[in-house]
Amino acid sequence: MAERRSVRRSSRGGDNVTVQDLADAAGVSIASVSRALNNSVKVSDDVRRRVRDAADRLGYVPHAAARALASQSTHTIGAVVPTLENPNFAIGVEALQKRLTQAGYTLFVASCGYDMDQERQQVETLVTRGVDGIMLVGALHSTGLNDFLRSRNIPFVDTWVMSGDPRVPSVGFDNMAAAIQMTDFLLDLGHKNFGVIAGVTKSNDRAIARVKGIRKALKARGLPLKQERLIERPYRIVDGQLAMRALMTEKNRPTAVICGNDVLAFGAMLECQRQGIKIPGEVSIVGFDDLDFASQLVPPLTTINVPADKIGEAAADYLLAAIENRPNLLAPQISVNLIVRGSTAPPPDRPT
Amino acid sequence: MAERRSVRRSSRGGDNVTVQDLADAAGVSIASVSRALNNSVKVSDDVRRRVRDAADRLGYVPHAAARALASQSTHTIGAVVPTLENPNFAIGVEALQKRLTQAGYTLFVASCGYDMDQERQQVETLVTRGVDGIMLVGALHSTGLNDFLRSRNIPFVDTWVMSGDPRVPSVGFDNMAAAIQMTDFLLDLGHKNFGVIAGVTKSNDRAIARVKGIRKALKARGLPLKQERLIERPYRIVDGQLAMRALMTEKNRPTAVICGNDVLAFGAMLECQRQGIKIPGEVSIVGFDDLDFASQLVPPLTTINVPADKIGEAAADYLLAAIENRPNLLAPQISVNLIVRGSTAPPPDRPT
DNA sequence: TTGAAAGCGTTACCAG
DNA sequence: CTGGTAACGCTTTCAA
Numbered sequence: 001m002a003e004r005r006s007v008r009r010s011s012r013g014g015d016n017v018t019v020q021d022l023a024d025a026a027g028v029s030i031a032s033v034s035r036a037l038n039n040s041v042k043v044s045d046d047v048r049r050r051v052r053d054a055a056d057r058l059g060y061v062p063h064a065a066a067r068a069l070a071s072q073s074t075h076t077i078g079a080v081v082p083t084l085e086n087p088n089f090a091i092g093v094e095a096l097q098k099r100l101t102q103a104g105y106t107l108f109v110a111s112c113g114y115d116m117d118q119e120r121q122q123v124e125t126l127v128t129r130g131v132d133g134i135m136l137v138g139a140l141h142s143t144g145l146n147d148f149l150r151s152r153n154i155p156f157v158d159t160w161v162m163s164g165d166p167r168v169p170s171v172g173f174d175n176m177a178a179a180i181q182m183t184d185f186l187l188d189l190g191h192k193n194f195g196v197i198a199g200v201t202k203s204n205d206r207a208i209a210r211v212k213g214i215r216k217a218l219k220a221r222g223l224p225l226k227q228e229r230l231i232e233r234p235y236r237i238v239d240g241q242l243a244m245r246a247l248m249t250e251k252n253r254p255t256a257v258i259c260g261n262d263v264l265a266f267g268a269m270l271e272c273q274r275q276g277i278k279i280p281g282e283v284s285i286v287g288f289d290d291l292d293f294a295s296q297l298v299p300p301l302t303t304i305n306v307p308a309d310k311i312g313e314a315a316a317d318y319l320l321a322a323i324e325n326r327p328n329l330l331a332p333q334i335s336v337n338l339i340v341r342g343s344t345a346p347p348p349d350r351p352t
Numbered sequence: 353m354a355e356r357r358s359v360r361r362s363s364r365g366g367d368n369v370t371v372q373d374l375a376d377a378a379g380v381s382i383a384s385v386s387r388a389l390n391n392s393v394k395v396s397d398d399v400r401r402r403v404r405d406a407a408d409r410l411g412y413v414p415h416a417a418a419r420a421l422a423s424q425s426t427h428t429i430g431a432v433v434p435t436l437e438n439p440n441f442a443i444g445v446e447a448l449q450k451r452l453t454q455a456g457y458t459l460f461v462a463s464c465g466y467d468m469d470q471e472r473q474q475v476e477t478l479v480t481r482g483v484d485g486i487m488l489v490g491a492l493h494s495t496g497l498n499d500f501l502r503s504r505n506i507p508f509v510d511t512w513v514m515s516g517d518p519r520v521p522s523v524g525f526d527n528m529a530a531a532i533q534m535t536d537f538l539l540d541l542g543h544k545n546f547g548v549i550a551g552v553t554k555s556n557d558r559a560i561a562r563v564k565g566i567r568k569a570l571k572a573r574g575l576p577l578k579q580e581r582l583i584e585r586p587y588r589i590v591d592g593q594l595a596m597r598a599l600m601t602e603k604n605r606p607t608a609v610i611c612g613n614d615v616l617a618f619g620a621m622l623e624c625q626r627q628g629i630k631i632p633g634e635v636s637i638v639g640f641d642d643l644d645f646a647s648q649l650v651p652p653l654t655t656i657n658v659p660a661d662k663i664g665e666a667a668a669d670y671l672l673a674a675i676e677n678r679p680n681l682l683a684p685q686i687s688v689n690l691i692v693r694g695s696t697a698p699p700p701d702r703p704t
Numbered sequence: 705t706t707g708a709a710a711g712c713g714t715t716a717c718c719a720g
Numbered sequence: 721c722t723g724g725t726a727a728c729g730c731t732t733t734c735a736a
Contacts, residue, residue, distance in 0.1 A: 066713030418729030
């Protein structure tokens with residue numbers, strides 16, 4: 001038994017304290033040490049105390065890999081988001097992580113740059129890592145991804161969307177409905193001449209759904225969305241600016257511009273400020289997300305509030321419940337709200 | 353041998369394919385399978401091919417925990433940042449992750465909310481996880497953190513700072529020097545009346561160093577920084593606004609306001625816009641970080657460019673090198689630059 | 705180049 | 721309640 005230690009291959013300096021060491025120090029079996037450490041019920045207070053003491057004294061640090069191997073559970077969760085540069089996802093991941101930490105889980109984070117193949121790649125890596133659950137963004141994944149995860153019995157949850165399919169748990173909201181609500185709001189204000197600055201719709205079902213919603217709402221009032229009035233751009237300020245510039249060079253300027261998110265809207269507003277175009281006097285601008293700056297802009301931005309932190313927390317709760325086989329709370333629906341602020345008003349009195 | 357499988361405790365559905373299975377399928381020993389899978393040189397092409405085929409056919413997914421346990425290396429890195437809500441850190445983490453993925457490493461992310469105790473907690477969790485390296489932000493940690501990591505032989509790197517101590521590897525820059533440069537710039541412009549909106553300095557050595565730099569530069573010109581001219585606030589837009597409001601209510605308004613970062617500066621600018629205070633006509637405002645919106649604001653913000661992505665990449669490179677015992681590249685120094693834009697100008701002609 | 709076998713640090717089952 | 725011990729899935733000597 002003493003031999004055990006000397007045989008170690010360990011190259012690391014700080015000869016790690018093992019359960020075996022604690023057992024020796026506390027004068028109990030390693031089985032008892034394990035039980036004591038894991039708050040198992042079947043341990044006498046005495047043993048528990050002695051083990052805890054030894055652990056503190058020797059500076060014991062559990063070995064997660066060994067634990068995972070033996071228990072078949074890593075207490076680890078993975079998240080794959082398009083990019084952390086979008087504050088929305090950063091906030092969501094942050095909230096997810098906080099919740100997981102509370103529950104004793106650790107989070108792997110990976111980004112895929114809005115690319116389904118990369119997402120698949122990252123997911124496979126996470127599976128190799130033995131994650132107990134995975135958070136994904138959107139419902140649009142590489143073919144077979146869902147089945148792959150299901151076949152391996154790994155709980156996962158789509159976020160920022162609301163899937164119709166009950167087999168696919170999701171924590172989010174109906175992007176199309178939100179876009180419709182926003183468009184209807186502008187329509188009710190009297191706007192008839194629209195411009196849209198959307199996010200890149202490739203591999204992005206949130207962006208797709210939002211454009212679809214806008215189209216649908218307009219169509220319902222007999223207003224088609226002309227090709228040149230729909231500009232698709234990455235979610236960056238400068239792209240919002242350029243898109244707005246393009247939109248405003250037309251002879252028949254739109255009186256309302258719907259942006260795929262607040263970042264794009266911010267860019268659009270800056271362009272107006274630069275050109276001296278009055279908001280909302282000449283053009284109404286709306287965003288999506290309600291990032292912290294939205295309410296502070298001049299004028300403050302009308303947008304859809306998306307509680308990214310709530311999404312992250314709910315995703316954590318769902319995953320944790322699924323992992324522990326708790327009666328699965330119905331995938332919580334996140335409510336998003338139209339926040340009307342100063343960037344919108346009825347269209348100016350001129351023939352459109 | 354057949355017995356082995358039936359004894360499994362595995363509760364999971366998707367009976368995972370093991371090295372043993374591949375060995376059976378390929379008709380070789382598990383040792384050979386391991387070698388074939390790990391690109392070991394000592395394998396015949398034939399064996400390699402057969403193993404690879406079997407792996408593909410059976411859908412083999414390696415088991416990281418087992419691999420870690422056997423090889424004493426997890427191919428895992430941990431990062432602890434104050435918060436992902438600060439775009440700077442989000443960008444840094446994103447870059448770190450990308451680089452690590454390329455190298456076959458997976459990233460654990462944790463945030464500590466600018467709290468050293470939480471940071472310590474997170475680090476210990478990561479150590480339990482067996483991470484091969486850790487990225488930290490700042491050089492100010494809970495007492496003994498560095499020794500703890502060193503004693504366990506875990507490479508770590510401080511970021512966003514430049515440590516004097518060569519025993520503490522860091523990837524960053526000299527915050528104080530940058531602040532001095534910025535202050536000198538304003539001083540050279542003719543400003544004598546300063547206001548400072550700093551980040552919360554508790555547990556934040558970047559914020560501390562920046563304030564120190566400002567103080568030092570002012571002092572060198574015989575200008576003290578009065579208590580009421582230094583406002584410390586969390587890094588949020590609204591805090592920048594409120595702080596600016598407080599600064600501008602004084603009878604003797606500052607002609608230059610130095611902000612701890614761009615977010616605070618943005619808030620300060622918004623407040624001026626709201627009050628109709630001209631920038632830079634009446635007051636010059638500067639930030640720190642050069643976030644993407646800085647160059648787009650009206651007027652564009654004078655600030656210090658901090659390449660967060662470079663920091664993340666360099667941190668990854670350093671950690672990887674340290675882990676693989678490669679001749680440690682000297683901790684790379686990140687160069688930050690003063691970016692002069694429209695938010696700064698000489699002070700107005702009035703007695704200050 | 706290949707195979708056999710000894711671990712890696714824990715957990716969990718089974719007796720006692 | 722406690723101890724002994726067989727896994728967990730893989731890597732890595734050590735011989736052949």
